[in-house]
Amino acid sequence: MMTSSSLNAETVASEQLLPFEKSSHNSATIVIPADEDSIYDKSTFKQKLEETVSALRVMEKRSVWVHVPMARGSLLEDMVDLGFEFHNAQGNTAKLNLWLPTDKESKVPEFATHHVGVGAVVVNSRDEILCVRELRKNYMPWKVPGGLADLGEYIPDAAQREVMEETGIPTKFSSILSFRHTHGLANGRSDMYFVCHLDSIEDIDEDGNVVIPEPQAQACEIQAAKWVPLSEYLDMVNGVTHETGHPMMKQVMKVFQKGTRIQQKEVTSVVPGRKPNPMYLPADTSKAD
Structure with a gap:
């Protein structure tokens, strides 16, 4: 033997x-x-x-x-x-x-237990929020742009990419406002959905006027993309102009208006050879060494 x-x-x-x-x-x-x-x-x-x-x-x-x-x-x-x-x-x-051990239960974890989704709150200098209406399954008149992160894609990059794909608006990541953890979604997997705050990138013309780019709806997925007055959007999610409102975005927008932020900080790994990774911390501690 x-x-x-x-x-x-x-x-x-x-x-x-x-x-x-x-x-x-x-x-x-x-x-x-x-x-x-x-x-x-x-x-x-x-x-x-x-x-x-x-x-x-x-x-x-x-x-x-x-x-x-x-x-x-x-x-x-x-x-x-x-x-x-x-x-x-x-x-x-x-x-x-x-x-292989015949006397022990398998310790191999299941594959892909979670999807990672991103949504983006983008408010321009006119106090308008970037919104979209999808081609299918619209539960509200307007929603913030977003979608699934790709494999190996960081949350800020995913949020910026989804906004660009759905609306054509260039943005810069600012912070994370909130995240939701849900189970039993696509293919029976769990879902982590991060709502990010992105800054809209605006230009100044030769006369000194602010130039805000107009949204262009993604042809294959988005029916309409628009800058919606922030007050109008808040009335919708708070249930003033919509019978149910939007409970999750109602809470997110409270965080946004209060100025509470979860910011990104790059940290090194204790594992030899592993690249530094982004870590997300409350704004008041993100500058700590």
Whole structure:
């Protein structure tokens, strides 16, 4: 019987196991190529995978990941028989996982538990707030622009991008006003929605007059984009001119009017090699070292 000390690279090769790489949290990863490869031949794949799993258990690995391209989907049935479960799929590749300790519950977290959304409060020098009306599902006459952050996109960048895409208005991130945490939304995932305060970027013409750009509605998603008088918007969300008002934005606009802000500060990481990350702090402490 193989032991963890005797199971070295030469042993793995001689045993004709499936090639694998060490990955985080004491796991191993097997990446199956899309092209035909004799190592992953259907006739011998199940036996090789079973032997590989046994070897990884001897090595006391906690879990094993297998990346399966769509073109090799016929291998999936053999993996299910060995106890593998789908974890996530992106593009043309499905990722399956098997928790290796047989006496412990799997500690592998679920994939993509949250979506991250952003909304933007943009008020110009005429005391008007930037609003949009979507092509579908409008619960209020007007709403602030916003949408989902892309993978790897910081909140300020996402807010600026969404405003530009939906209205064509250039902005600069100022602060976060509030955020909402909701469950059971798209695909059963949870949602974190950050409402940001962005400054509108305005120009001065040759006569010294302020030039405020006019919003241009995004053709594929937005029906209308407009600078709405702030007083009109406040009456709407507070329920003065709309029967229900907007409970969340009512609270957000109270924060906006009070001048309360959560500002961004870049901080270094204690993890070696990791880049500095933005941190969000109340305005009165964001300048602290």
